Amino acid sequence: xxxxxxxxxxxxxFYFATVGVFLPYWGLYLKERGFNPVEIGELxxxxxxxxxxxxxxxxxxxxxxxxxxxxxxxAAFLTAAFFAGFLFVQGYFWFAWITIxxxxxxxxxxxxxxxxxxxxxxxxxHRYSQIRLWxxxxxxxxxxxxxxxxxxxxxxxxxxAIIALMTLIWLVSLMTPPIQAAHHQxxxxxxxxxxxxxxxxxxxxxxxxxxxxxAPYYVFYSIYLKHYQYTASLTGFLWAxxxxxxxILFMYMRRVLKRISLRAILLFSILLSVVRxxxxxxxxxYFWLLVFAQLxxxxxxxxxxxxxxxxxxxxxxxxxxxxxxxxxxxxxxGLGGMLGSYYSGYYWESLGAEFVYSMAAVFCGIAFVIxxxxxxRESSQDRxxxx
Numbered sequence: 001x002x003x004x005x006x007x008x009x010x011x012x013x014f015y016f017a018t019v020g021v022f023l024p025y026w027g028l029y030l031k032e033r034g035f036n037p038v039e040i041g042e043l044x045x046x047x048x049x050x051x052x053x054x055x056x057x058x059x060x061x062x063x064x065x066x067x068x069x070x071x072x073x074x075a076a077f078l079t080a081a082f083f084a085g086f087l088f089v090q091g092y093f094w095f096a097w098i099t100i101x102x103x104x105x106x107x108x109x110x111x112x113x114x115x116x117x118x119x120x121x122x123x124x125x126h127r128y129s130q131i132r133l134w135x136x137x138x139x140x141x142x143x144x145x146x147x148x149x150x151x152x153x154x155x156x157x158x159x160x161a162i163i164a165l166m167t168l169i170w171l172v173s174l175m176t177p178p179i180q181a182a183h184h185q186x187x188x189x190x191x192x193x194x195x196x197x198x199x200x201x202x203x204x205x206x207x208x209x210x211x212x213x214x215a216p217y218y219v220f221y222s223i224y225l226k227h228y229q230y231t232a233s234l235t236g237f238l239w240a241x242x243x244x245x246x247x248i249l250f251m252y253m254r255r256v257l258k259r260i261s262l263r264a265i266l267l268f269s270i271l272l273s274v275v276r277x278x279x280x281x282x283x284x285x286y287f288w289l290l291v292f293a294q295l296x297x298x299x300x301x302x303x304x305x306x307x308x309x310x311x312x313x314x315x316x317x318x319x320x321x322x323x324x325x326x327x328x329x330x331x332x333x334g335l336g337g338m339l340g341s342y343y344s345g346y347y348w349e350s351l352g353a354e355f356v357y358s359m360a361a362v363f364c365g366i367a368f369v370i371x372x373x374x375x376x377r378e379s380s381q382d383r384x385x386x387x
Contacts, residue, residue: 003120005131010172011113012135018165020142021158024222024239025150028232029158030095031223039092041345044219046096047103048341051334058108059115059326068112068119068322069178075108076173080166086159107334109169111325118313118321119179125313129306133250136302140240140247147236191320200315202374207308207332209367210270213277213360214301215340216348221280224353228284238290242297249298253306262307263376269303270371272296273364281357308332311376 030040058075062068082102089098121127146161194200225235249256256265276296283289308328316324344356 003124003127004177007172007176008117008120008131009134011169011176012132013138014165014168014172015110015113015138016135017138017142018162018169020139020239020243021146021161021165023218024143024235025146025155025158025232026162027219027223028226029155032155033090033095035092035095037220037223037348038345040223041219041341041343041348043092043095043099044215044341044345045338046099048215048334048337050100050103051107051337052330053334054104054107055111055326055329055334056323057326059111059322059324062112062115062326063320063322066179068116069173069176072109072112072116072176073170073173075105075112076166076170078102078105079109080163080170083159083166084163087163107329109173111329112322114309114325115321116176116179118309119318120177125310127254128309129250129253132306133247136243136247136250139243143236143239143243144233147233147239150232150236189317189320191316191323194316194320194324197315199374199376202370203308203311203315204328204331206266206270206367206371206375207304207328208336209363209370210273210300210304211332211336212340212343213273213363213367215337216344216353216356216360217277217280218337219341219344220348220353220356224280224284227353238294241291242294242301245295245298246302249302250306253302257306257310261376262310263371265303266307266371266376267368269299269307270364270368273300273304274361274368276300277357277360277364281354281361284353 027040027044030043035043058071062071065071079102082098082105085098085101086095089095117128117131118125121131142161142165146158149157221239222235225238230238273296276293279289279293279296283293312324312328313321340360343359347356
């Protein structure tokens with residue numbers, strides 16, 4: 001069976017185009033609507049908080065029914081439907097409930113689509129980065145396009161643009177071929193046996209800390225730049241530059257994986273994360289240093305993410321892939337993102353952006369120690385990935 005390359009790539013394109021509007025500009029939109037940093041942090045924490053529950057619940061359903069693609073289609077439709085509610089309400093109470101509603105379904109789709117993509121790739125898992133890079137391209141198109149529009153239009157275009165892109169995600173999901181999982185077969189290794197591995201929990205702790213560190217970047221970076229008089233288009237450029245660097249790494253990741261171990265990529269990525277957050281904390285007045293910090297996104301996100309996808313695939317195998325991707329999303333993006341959003345929201349004004357981003361560097365330092373001691377020491381993992 002041939003790989004449905006363009007349909008898989010199309011989903012990633014529109015999914016991350018949505019992220020390209022949401023991450024850089026939703027915080028600015030909330031600030032425009034009158035929410036303060038604590039409230040913005042809380043709303044972002046609610047969005048990430050549903051990731052603690054939703055991926056695990058949907059992953060369990062997917063692995064027991066084999067209906068991953070149907071779950072993705074339902075989740076994509078309800079995400080757009082709930083998000084449309086932002087056009088008709090105002091005030092913290094209603095924004096909070098709609099955030100919880102749409103994010104419960106939003107956070108269900110991507111982990112299951114990762115499992116669907118890996119199923120279609122089968123023994124060609126190294127081609128994952130070639131498909132995933134289209135998500136990065138979608139992000140760049142969206143963040144630059146909306147950044148340019150915001151120099152001429154009000155922030156009210158943000159929810160409309162997000163709803164339109166979410167609708168396109170749903171339409172692409174309708175064209176994605178379902179997977180034929182053999183659920184009558186018993187997995188060679190039980191899920192509880194996998195969950196007892198200390199390395200798995202060390203891996204999850206590392207990625208939770210990395211996402212905790214990324215949270216203030218996702219929530220407050222655009223607000224941070226606006227405070228220092230950066231225009232919307234220049235802010236969009238800096239976001240896009242980070243993802244452009246990500247694309248370059250995705251394009252060459254297959255070659256990188258043939259020469260460098262997963263463990264080495266992970267450790268190097270974490271070290272560069274420490275450098276990046278310290279530069280953002282203390283060099284905001286120096287544009288070219290911010291440019292360099294954004295280029296480090298290739299390692300701090302893309303490199304670390306590709307390693308994570310491969311390791312989850314290795315830890316959980318084909319039979320438990322839905323649960324594995326869901327657990328990874330739940331404890332890293334979910335719990336890590338939620339805690340990071342809360343702490344950055346509460347300390348943004350009282351202790352300052354420099355403190356918040358410096359703490360992000362500290363969290364990455366702790367993650368490096370854990371990864372160095374426990375994660376990826378067995379060379380057989382790399383051989384399994386590269387086949």
